[in-house]
Amino acid sequence: MNYDTFIVPPGSNISLKKNYDPAYKTDFNQKADAAIKLQADIERLANYQNILYAQNTYALLIIFQAMDAAGKDSTIKHVTSGVNPQGFQVFSFKEPSTEELDHDYLWRTTKALPERGRIGIFNRSYYEEVLVARVHPEILKKQQLPYLPEGNKIWKQRFEEINGLEKYLVDNGVIILKFFLNVSKSEQKKRFLERIESPEKNWKFSDNDVRERVFWDDYMNAYEEVFNHTSTKLAPWYIIPADRKWFTRLVVANIICTKLQELNLQYPTVSEEHRQQLIGAKRILEQEDEPMNLKDKGKNK
Template sequence: MTDKHSQTDSSSKLFPIQKLDNFIRPFIVSPGQKISLAKDYNPAYKDHYLDKSEAKSELQKGIKALAKYQDILYAQNTYALLIIFQAMDAAGKDSTIKHVMSGINPQGCQVYSFKAPSTEELDHTYLWRCFKALPAQGQIGIFNRSYYEEVLVTRVHPELLEQQHIPPNLIDKHIWKRRFEEINNFEKYLVNNGIVILKFFLNVSKEEQKKRFLERIDLPDKNWKFSVDDARERTFWNEYMAVYEDMFNHTSTEWAPWYVIPADHKWFTRVVVAGIIYTQLKELNLKYPKVSEEKHQELLQAKAMLESQK
């Protein structure tokens, strides 16, 4: 573990936190900086002043704060928030979404889980299915996996490119660089049109993943979460780490940086993710819409009518 994870302000207490930016800063992938997952980010890291019981308490405060900001986001109807989760299997994406967003009004939030593309999706460009699922103004959209699978899984298994109906001359050594550029341009377009993007990589260790896989096999009520394909895919661990690092180095930008979140302790993962979402929404300076003077007079008339009614 490097110094990058030891610069947290010990006086911070999260929600409400005085210097929340100091708490979350160690997890950001600085644009233009090449990182090493093994050297720069410890999957088992947990802040030295925050224990499990305190984190659960702070998470509940954070959930309430997120609910408040979501209500204003929905009412203002100007910005949208797109939250992207990427991770190796069993890193805790589903449970993080479930816990952190538990106070959100479902009317203003939608979760999409992107699995292997369908025949229809393969007949379109790789961004098409995600473009269709983008959140509208005032909404929060959550992508459980995303278009980033096309520079991760497809890169580890390049034979998948053959299913995408791409002209053969475009499947060359430059395809991944082009996709990085396309994704960066796509995200810049979204940000320029009011869609704020948060990108989380839940960084679970290989040892902890194995432990969680075995638990899914041993506990009958978790059997549905596991398949033999998960064990097979684990044999490509080193290849995945390499393509993840390359992805971070090319797609963590000023307008849409990546956050690498320690995921061996789920309680810590959740409070960090909540803190980052809270900080982003707070920085938007959201406000409930103010009605015009004409509308205000109409409201006063309606109030008088209601008060005069039996």
């Protein structure tokens, strides 16, 4: 599978409607085949995570952005089903708290960054500040900013700040993968209706979800601006077709595994002194069995 298809080329001006099909599924025609491939990648990810944790050099930050009902939660659940919780963390960012509004807009996500050796997932992220805040500019008035640049200068400023942050992170060993789950408006409607009609899914639905659909085109324009200004060589955006959840999970899992494979992760090598300590420890442990063996020999006489 050629994943260049899903990357937003740095410096480009893409159109979600023209360049990216939410229903695209490449040459995979059967969900059963995709399930086999997904399971293989789940196992690969578990193995890579073990080495990442042991090496303790890199951290992996995975960012998910999407419209409501695009499948972020289920994608995270399925793709990471085999990872060790000890080296894994997920943060979901919703409306900022009073404490968070008393800091700069990057504060709440920066303090949640994964440590070296760990995989961290942001379910929504600092990109909300150039998406939701752009569609609903009244949000900026709550952020207690010292001043607001005129026109669209605030968004250009934030794009530059975000690019600067991501370059800093990558330079310091935080590998960044950014996924936009590209669901169509018609598929979102279908999933909303399923949530309303299924009692076990009612809790997932809010009437605010329907109200936000009115701003669909505004959100698409805001996302395009984000992709065109923040898809960089160091941290490109991947636009993942999301009308078929099975295909979304397949692509996301394989991209994560491919990125970890590219890091050429290795288990740490021990010093000669440490190796000698291991040999000594092995000798001591093996000698613990000798008294038991003598007793057994006595019983057999």
